[in-house]
Amino acid sequence: MPAVPKHRAPIVNAAVTLFRRQGYASTGLNDLVDASGAPKGSLYHYFPDGKASIAIAAVEEAGRRVAETMAKLARENRSTGDLLRAHARLLSGWMRNSGFRDGCPITTVLLELAPRDRGVSEAGRKAYAARLGVLRDKLVADGFSCSRAERLAVLCVSTLQGALIQSRVERTGAAIETAAAELAVLLEAAPLR
Amino acid sequence: MPAVPKHRAPIVNAAVTLFRRQGYASTGLNDLVDASGAPKGSLYHYFPDGKASIAIAAVEEAGRRVAETMAKLARENRSTGDLLRAHARLLSGWMRNSGFRDGCPITTVLLELAPRDRGVSEAGRKAYAARLGVLRDKLVADGFSCSRAERLAVLCVSTLQGALIQSRVERTGAAIETAAAELAVLLEAAPLR
Numbered sequence: 126m127p128a129v130p131k132h133r134a135p136i137v138n139a140a141v142t143l144f145r146r147q148g149y150a151s152t153g154l155n156d157l158v159d160a161s162g163a164p165k166g167s168l169y170h171y172f173p174d175g176k177a178s179i180a181i182a183a184v185e186e187a188g189r190r191v192a193e194t195m196a197k198l199a200r201e202n203r204s205t206g207d208l209l210r211a212h213a214r215l216l217s218g219w220m221r222n223s224g225f226r227d228g229c230p231i232t233t234v235l236l237e238l239a240p241r242d243r244g245v246s247e248a249g250r251k252a253y254a255a256r257l258g259v260l261r262d263k264l265v266a267d268g269f270s271c272s273r274a275e276r277l278a279v280l281c282v283s284t285l286q287g288a289l290i291q292s293r294v295e296r297t298g299a300a301i302e303t304a305a306a307e308l309a310v311l312l313e314a315a316p317l318r
Numbered sequence: 319m320p321a322v323p324k325h326r327a328p329i330v331n332a333a334v335t336l337f338r339r340q341g342y343a344s345t346g347l348n349d350l351v352d353a354s355g356a357p358k359g360s361l362y363h364y365f366p367d368g369k370a371s372i373a374i375a376a377v378e379e380a381g382r383r384v385a386e387t388m389a390k391l392a393r394e395n396r397s398t399g400d401l402l403r404a405h406a407r408l409l410s411g412w413m414r415n416s417g418f419r420d421g422c423p424i425t426t427v428l429l430e431l432a433p434r435d436r437g438v439s440e441a442g443r444k445a446y447a448a449r450l451g452v453l454r455d456k457l458v459a460d461g462f463s464c465s466r467a468e469r470l471a472v473l474c475v476s477t478l479q480g481a482l483i484q485s486r487v488e489r490t491g492a493a494i495e496t497a498a499a500e501l502a503v504l505l506e507a508a509p510l511r
Contacts, residue, residue: 284480
C-alpha cells in the first residue's frame with residue numbers, strides 16, 4: 126500500500142520540533158514515527174535516503190517559517206528597531222511556553238551537521254538568505270544604504286540567534302529581549318550613511 | 319592500577335574538540351578514548367557518572383578558555399569596538415583553519431543538553447557570566463553606565479555566538495567579521511548614557 130501524501134508534512138513538522146529540542150543525533154526514526162503519527166512505511170517512502178534527507182527538509186521548513194514570521198513582522202512594524210523588539214517578544218514568549226526547550230529551529234541541526242553535510246549546509250544557506258533579505262529591505266526602508274543594510278542585516282540575525290542560546294541556558298527570555306532592545310536603540314541612534 | 323591524574327586534561331580537551339565539531343550525542347566514549355590517548359579506565363576513574371559529567375567538564379573548560387581569550391583581548395585593545403574586531407579576526411581565522419568545523423566550543427553541547435541537564439546548564443550559566451563580565455568592564459571603561467554596559471555585553475556576546483553559526487554554514491568568516499565590525503561602529507557612534 127503506497128503511503129499517502131498527507132503524511133509528509135507531519136513527519137517534517139515532528140523533525141523540526143524534535144531536532145530543535147533534543148538535537149538531530151539524539152532523535153531516532155522511531156521518535157519521528159511516534160511524534161508524527163505517520164506509519165513507518167511513509168517515512169521510507171518520502172525520505173528514502175533516511176534521516177539525513179529529513180534533516181534537509183526540516184531545515185527548509187523551519188527556514189520558511191522563520192522567514193514568514195519575519196516578513197509579517199516587517200509589514201506590521203514601522204522600523205527595523207520595532208521589528209527587532211516585536212520579534213524578541215515573540216521568541217521570548219515561545220521559549221517560555223516550551224519550558225525553554227525550543228530555540229531557533231535550525232541552529233542545533235546546523236551545528237551538528239554543517240559544514241560536512243552538503244545538503245543540510247545548502248538548506249541552511251537558503252534559510253539565512255531569506256531572513257537576511259527581509260531585514261535588509263526593512264533597513265533600506267529605514268534609510269540605510271543597500272550595502273550598509275546588507276551588513277547590518279547580518280548583525281541583526283546573529284544577535285537574535287545568539288541570544289536564543291543564552292536564554293535557553295538561563296531559562297529566561299531576558300537575554301533575547303535585552304539584546305534586541307539594545308540593538309534597536311543603537312540602530313535608531315546610528316547616522317544613516 | 320589507579321589512573322594517573324595526567325589523563326584528565328586530555329579527556330576534557332578531546333571532549334571540547336569533538337562536542338564542538340560533531341555534537342555531544344554523536345560522540346561516543348570510544349571516540350573520547352581514541353582522541354585523548356587516555357586509557358579507557360581513566361575515563362571511568364575521572365568521570366564515574368559517565369558522558370554527562372564529561373559534558374559539564376567540557377563546558378567549564380571551554381568557558382574558561384573563552385573568558386581567558388576575551389580578558390587578554392580586553393587588555394590588548396583600547397575599546398570594546400577594537401576588542402570585538404580583534405576577536406572576530408581571531409574566531410574567523412580559527413574557523414578557517416579548522417575547515418569551518420569549529421565554532422563556539424559550548425554552543426552545540428548547550429543546545430543539545432540545556433535546559434534539561436541541570437549540571438550542564440549551570441556550567442553554561444557560569445561560562446556566560448565570565449565572558450559577560452569581561453565585556454561589561456570594557457564597556458564601562460569606554461564610558462557607558464554600569465547598567466547600560468551590562469545590557470550591551472549581552473548584545474556583544476549574542477552577536478559573536480550567533481555569527482559563528484552562520485559562518486559555519488556558509489564556510490566563510492564573513493558573517494563573523496561583518497557582524498562584529500558593524501556592532502563596533504554602532505557602539506562607537508552611540509551616545510554614552
